[in-house]
Amino acid sequence: MDDAFTGAERDALYKAIFSRRDVRGQFLPDPIPEDVLRRILLAAHHAPSVGFMQPWNFLVITDPAVKARIHADFATANEEAANQFDGERRDLYSRLKLEGIREAPVNLLVTCDRERAGPVVLGRTHMPTMDLYSCVCAVQNLWLAARAEGLGVGWVSILHESALKAILGVPERIVPIAYLCLGRVSHFESTPELAIKGWRQRLDLDDLIFRDRWDNRDSPPD
Numbered sequence: 001m002d003d004a005f006t007g008a009e010r011d012a013l014y015k016a017i018f019s020r021r022d023v024r025g026q027f028l029p030d031p032i033p034e035d036v037l038r039r040i041l042l043a044a045h046h047a048p049s050v051g052f053m054q055p056w057n058f059l060v061i062t063d064p065a066v067k068a069r070i071h072a073d074f075a076t077a078n079e080e081a082a083n084q085f086d087g088e089r090r091d092l093y094s095r096l097k098l099e100g101i102r103e104a105p106v107n108l109l110v111t112c113d114r115e116r117a118g119p120v121v122l123g124r125t126h127m128p129t130m131d132l133y134s135c136v137c138a139v140q141n142l143w144l145a146a147r148a149e150g151l152g153v154g155w156v157s158i159l160h161e162s163a164l165k166a167i168l169g170v171p172e173r174i175v176p177i178a179y180l181c182l183g184r185v186s187h188f189e190s191t192p193e194l195a196i197k198g199w200r201q202r203l204d205l206d207d208l209i210f211r212d213r214w215d216n217r218d219s220p221p222d
């Protein structure tokens with residue numbers, strides 16, 4: 001088969017998947033070369049999308065003044081978020097670094113234009129959120145391509161959607177999907193930071209797989 005991956009190509013793909021990390025605190029200030037940024041956006045643009053709708057846009061942010069405004073909204077939202085927890089959990093939450101907005105050389109807002117392909121979209125009629133999920137596929141493509149390029153990505157969702165839209169001039173009909181911080185990094189952690197810091201551990205895959213019916217964990221046939 002001509003289009004089969006070689007062993008090395010397959011290993012490279014899994015390496016990108018398993019060594020991808022959400023990066024918050026390890027950003028270096030070096031600018032991202034335009035050709036590299038273009039490649040990772042092209043990877044995002046080649047994501048699957050419902051009805052081939054391609055509902056995404058990519059808003060690239062490098063102006064420190066704009067980043068500062070986004071960060072100010074993060075600070076407010078993060079305080080509100082911390083108040084959702086009590087006692088030790090709240091102390092631990094407050095010690096977590098959950099964004100790299102100002103340190104990352106590039107911030108990127110991935111959005112969804114729900115009207116991109118007209119009112120009726122192949123595949124969206126019965127599951128209307130599929131256009132939003134298509135944009136998340138683009139984010140994941142971007143995240144993996146960035147890892148292969150040696151760039152870290154951090155997803156920041158501790159933001160008020162209305163503030164994000166107002167600061168960035170996003171039109172009413174456009175939905176913000178992912179606010180991302182991108183840049184070269186000092187290092188990639190080998191496991192998620194939330195696991196390292198004791199917030200939450202990776203679940204056991206075997207506990208998540210059902211067979212034929214919800215909750216049926218019968219072991220697979222040999």
Ligand SMILES: Cc1cc2c(cc1C)N(C[C@H](O)[C@H](O)[C@H](O)COP(=O)(O)O)c1[nH]c(=O)[nH]c(=O)c1N2
Nearest residue numbers: 020021022024097098099155156157158192193194
């Ligand atoms: C939709 C969504 C939203 C967020 C995240 C992820 C996703 C998918 N993550 C990153 C998240 O904490 C991280 O992916 C997990 O902890 C697993 O770690 P790795 O991504 O494997 O390093 C994240 N991280 C963070 O520090 N601040 C945030 O606001 C968010 N928000």
